[in-house]
Amino acid sequence: MTLESESHPVTSKPLKPRTIRPIAASSIYGIAFTEDILLAIDPRNGYLFQVDPFTNNTTIINAHHWDDFIGATGLAIADDTLWFTTRENVYFCSVSREENTLSLNYPPQLFTRLSYPVNGVAVHEGAVYVTCQKSGDIYIFNRDNGKEITRLYAPGIGTQNITIKDEHLWLSDTLEQTIYCLDRATGKVIFSVLTPFEFPTGLAFHRCQQTGKDTLYVAYTFPEPYIRDNPNAEPNYELQYRDRTFIHPLYFRFYPEKNYALSNGYLLEMSYVEELEPLDPVQLKDVEWRIGLPADTDRQKVRTVEAIGLPFTEEVHGEGQRIAVFKFDQLTHNERYIFGWRAIIEVWSIKYRINPRECENLPELPPEYGERYLVDNDDLAMDTEIIRKAAEEAIGRETNFLRKMYSIRNYVYDRLSYGIKPHIDSPDIALKRGVGSCGEYLGVLLALSRLNGIACRTVGRYKCPGHPLMHNIPLAPDYNHVWMEFYLPGFGWLPMESNPDDVIEGGPYPTRFFMGLAWYHAEMAKDVPFERLFSEGVQVNKEQVSIGDLAINHVQFTILDELDPNDD
Missing domain, CATH: 2.120.10.30 (TolB, C-terminal domain)
Structure with missing residues (x-):
């Protein structure tokens, strides 16, 4: 009796490329x-x-x-x-x-x-x-x-x-x-x-x-x-x-007509679920609990979405951002629910390739973009002296659009170090302190960019733990995450990470996530807050009731498969 056959992995050569692990290797270079x-x-x-x-x-x-x-x-x-x-x-x-x-x-x-x-x-x-x-x-x-x-x-x-x-x-x-x-x-x-x-x-x-x-x-x-x-x-x-x-x-595929390339993609199952467990007595009537759904973008495709715990209706806001709406006749501290969604999504690494020379004679920014993305509409402290002075120092005499954005990024990296706090401070306080979370990096980047005429917005919301070889194992992120998109007239919205490229004290800084995102980013909050609560048709603010005091969120990813962008 033999243990080998034509289909045995030792005797047959697989057609699909595989991970190679040289035995006894401690490091592999060339x-x-x-x-x-x-x-x-x-x-x-x-x-x-x-x-x-x-x-x-x-x-x-x-x-x-x-x-x-x-x-x-x-x-x-x-x-x-x-x-x-x-x-x-x-x-x-x-x-x-x-x-x-x-x-x-x-x-x-x-x-x-x-x-x-x-x-x-x-x-x-x-x-x-x-x-x-x-x-x-x-x-x-x-x-x-x-x-x-x-x-x-x-x-x-x-x-x-x-x-x-x-x-x-x-x-x-x-x-x-x-x-x-x-x-x-x-x-x-x-x-x-x-x-x-x-x-x-x-x-x-x-x-x-x-x-x-x-x-x-x-x-x-x-x-x-x-x-x-x-x-x-x-x-x-x-x-x-x-x-x-x-x-x-x-695996990679270059799209020259779109100025970007995709590389190794992954099929993810992602779930976002709220467990209702109020910390304090509360009573809300005619409640709509709105939670953002994954978006379809150049690097992310939604295959399916389904409800967990309770049914939801779906609305579309802004530039196609989908929102799950859960409705309750009333919510009190004596009630317990779990509700949320599960989605199957394709995610890819993306890297845009645009040169500063291509940004010399750009068209004008659409007026409606200026009204939404050049103003202080998110506690950005754009009228404070420290932020206005920083906006001038960040670009110096630079006039090229792309180089201005790059200079602003490097300026913020020079002056902030990464650290996590219980709450997010406004950009002026973060800049004075010199330490910030991803949200505080983002706030400073938004403020300095908008003061220099660069339309930009917050995007996010979570990153899958970066273990692409761990398939079919539940993975839970430690934190939520936000990053930035800036609008390049004539090209569109381009991604830029808030802080992960700030890895070398004083630079030079990598540009891997300047006009690029890794596969593990899950995009689900464009132009709208990720999660909002309404009672009797009016949005409930944090001073009244905080979502964090009402419920515990459960976020989970499972990597199902690796994808090749050439497989149409």
């Missing part, structure tokens, strides 16, 4: 494919892995020379020659193949040495491409004599790896959480996409021999927090960190 063999660098241990991408079967092919690869980050293979980078050096050595096993012919030869540490390497025909974070350049060398041909500007601010496919350069950036597609001749960024995980450290294309389809694989390396059961400690549960590294397919 990766490269040669047919169905994956090569991967572990710079921490100096291992050069040969990995079967279908089974994770892993071999160390530099078993006797691992110390030569400690600190290596870049990897490429071309014409039976292996290229790698370590410290300031670029090396190469020949590769031998016996059946499905590769071996290196030692010793490696020095190709070139730079003044700064180098990161990634790629080889195409007679040219060798090398990335360097310190200088911010892509160096191009003559493969035959090692002489520098030219340099290209490297976008982003993190450690970058590089690969080449046809006429395009592809760069991964650790801090930007981004893959850039560049024209190989000019270095111009054609488009960029966000990765589903943070800290992408390497990338390579693989062509499936069965389908002929190319898949871009991206390596990730980061520390993961976890709860460790330590029998020698009291209490025995303690917070620890462990290395997390793997290689995952990146």
